Amino acid sequence: MFSYTSIKEYHSFLATNPDGCLLAVKHYLAAIEEKKHLNAFLEVFADEALQRATDLDKQRNDGLPLGRLHGVVVSLKDVICYKGHVVTAASKILDKFESVYSATAVERLLAEGAIIIGRNNCDEFAMGSSSENSAFGIVKNAADTERVPGGSSGGSAVAVQADLTMISLGSDTGGSVRQPADFCGIIGMKPTYGRISRYGLIAYASSFDQIGIFGKNLTDVAIALEVMSGEDNFDSTASPKPVEQYAAHATKEPSGKRIAYFKQVLDHPGIDPEIKVATENYIQTLKAKGFIVDAINFDWLDYIVPTYYILTTAEASSNLSRFDGVRYGHRHTEGIDDLNEMYKQSRSKGFGKEVQRRILLGSFVLSAGYFDAYFTKAQQVRRLLSDNTTKIFQEYDAIISPTVPSPAFKLGEKSDDSVAMYLADIYTVYANLVGIPAISLPLFKHSNGMPFGLQLMTNHFDEELLFALSNSFIAANE
Ligand code: GLN
Numbered sequence: 001m002f003s004y005t006s007i008k009e010y011h012s013f014l015a016t017n018p019d020g021c022l023l024a025v026k027h028y029l030a031a032i033e034e035k036k037h038l039n040a041f042l043e044v045f046a047d048e049a050l051q052r053a054t055d056l057d058k059q060r061n062d063g064l065p066l067g068r069l070h071g072v073v074v075s076l077k078d079v080i081c082y083k084g085h086v087v088t089a090a091s092k093i094l095d096k097f098e099s100v101y102s103a104t105a106v107e108r109l110l111a112e113g114a115i116i117i118g119r120n121n122c123d124e125f126a127m128g129s130s131s132e133n134s135a136f137g138i139v140k141n142a143a144d145t146e147r148v149p150g151g152s153s154g155g156s157a158v159a160v161q162a163d164l165t166m167i168s169l170g171s172d173t174g175g176s177v178r179q180p181a182d183f184c185g186i187i188g189m190k191p192t193y194g195r196i197s198r199y200g201l202i203a204y205a206s207s208f209d210q211i212g213i214f215g216k217n218l219t220d221v222a223i224a225l226e227v228m229s230g231e232d233n234f235d236s237t238a239s240p241k242p243v244e245q246y247a248a249h250a251t252k253e254p255s256g257k258r259i260a261y262f263k264q265v266l267d268h269p270g271i272d273p274e275i276k277v278a279t280e281n282y283i284q285t286l287k288a289k290g291f292i293v294d295a296i297n298f299d300w301l302d303y304i305v306p307t308y309y310i311l312t313t314a315e316a317s318s319n320l321s322r323f324d325g326v327r328y329g330h331r332h333t334e335g336i337d338d339l340n341e342m343y344k345q346s347r348s349k350g351f352g353k354e355v356q357r358r359i360l361l362g363s364f365v366l367s368a369g370y371f372d373a374y375f376t377k378a379q380q381v382r383r384l385l386s387d388n389t390t391k392i393f394q395e396y397d398a399i400i401s402p403t404v405p406s407p408a409f410k411l412g413e414k415s416d417d418s419v420a421m422y423l424a425d426i427y428t429v430y431a432n433l434v435g436i437p438a439i440s441l442p443l444f445k446h447s448n449g450m451p452f453g454l455q456l457m458t459n460h461f462d463e464e465l466l467f468a469l470s471n472s473f474i475a476a477n478e
Pocket of ligand 1: 312
């Protein structure tokens with residue numbers, strides 16, 4: 001029977017198993033079928049994955065050079081383009097739409113020998129915190145199927161959680177990788193804004209979006225990051241900074257041990273008491289291990305969720321204007337003889353409620369009479385946060401917090417209350433507002449049986465330290 005722990009161990013398994021990739025793919029195809037009720041996959045590329053596994057096995061058996069992700073099985077959130085494959089952003093408006101090119105991240109995975117096994121369900125256009133906004137049904141948490149897996153990359157998180165793939169990709173605009181990783185008890189990492197090219201990632205809010213990685217161990221995530229990172233002619237926001245040895249740092253001693261946490265985060269009235277206590281106890285553990293951990297003031301906690309939702313909806317209203325029934329996907333023509341009416345009907349029928357709400361909200365905050373009061377103000381807050389972050393990193397190497405104020409909530413519990421849902425993002429949106437890298441580490445368990453995590457953030461492009469600290473943080477908890 002095939003079982004998976006890490007890319008490293010899988011590669012030693014392959015060294016003595018001539019049909020190892022094929023065995024792995026068959027194993028995952030069976031598991032996906034068996035766990036269908038979780039609805040983590042919108043499509044499985046079964047035949048293609050089997051063929052690719054056979055080809056990769058042959059490549060290895062012929063003694064040819066192998067990629068760093070040789071035979072590694074990966075699934076993609078349904079907002080990441082893969083040439084010749086359907087991509088829908090879990091929306092009816094893109095139903096059956098086929099990508100005409102692959103995302104740079106996907107090209108790079110494939111170039112290193114990865115096997116793409118399918119596309120994962122998510123909140124429509126990556127808008128949501130529970131994966132209940134998909135046009136193709138909700139995703140369930142494998143640890144408790146009455147609970148949400150988090151969102152918006154819920155399907156990608158569950159795919160790793162339930163052993164349906166080795167690693168998966170999500171996108172993180174305000175926490176959509178870290179929050180579901182927290183709810184599912186796995187690792188979820190969002191790199192610095194600009195570390196991974198966004199080319200081929202369906203845009204939600206372009207100045208926030210980053211592709212992120214889910215995995216069961218740190219080194220796997222670090223290897224995937226190394227492979228996907230770096231300059232890209234197709235995305236001018238992808239940084240030309242050299243890609244460092246993230247995987248090597250995932251087993252090294254951290255070069256910095258000064259950690260800050262925001263006092264207001266742990267004092268927030270919305271935090272689950274057990275999460276507060278676990279984090280406080282963990283801070284004591286870190287201190288005992290020689291870390292300096294200081295509480296610092298953060299006076300803007302109540303502003304970050306509104307700021308995030310003003311700026312992201314503004315960007316979304318512009319990004320999503322391309323889905324007009326003409327250029328992509330769903331077009332509504334029945335009984336319509338007027339162009340404007342066709343746009344209206346296509347968009348009203350094609351987009352779900354949450355996406356419509358955000359387009360409306362975004363158009364509102366950008367409208368002439370309200371632009372300064374909302375959009376400009378929010379940009380100012382973003383700048384303030386950014387300046388403050390620079391100051392924090394002059395004194396500290398990293399910031400920690402819980403990833404989410406509550407453990408995975410029940411299906412339907414927050415779906416009628418947008419504000420309650422938006423507040424689930426209170427600890428994660430900060431990293432996107434200021435563009436720093438962040439990771440959720442699965443360190444804790446709630447008395448209700450659900451896992452929850454610790455969020456760790458470092459300075460821009462300090463992914464090396466992020467991995468080194470994560471390594472010691474996981475060890476400190478053992
Ligand atoms: N939950 C947040 C939102 O709905 C984050 C989404 C994301 O990171 N894609 O906007």
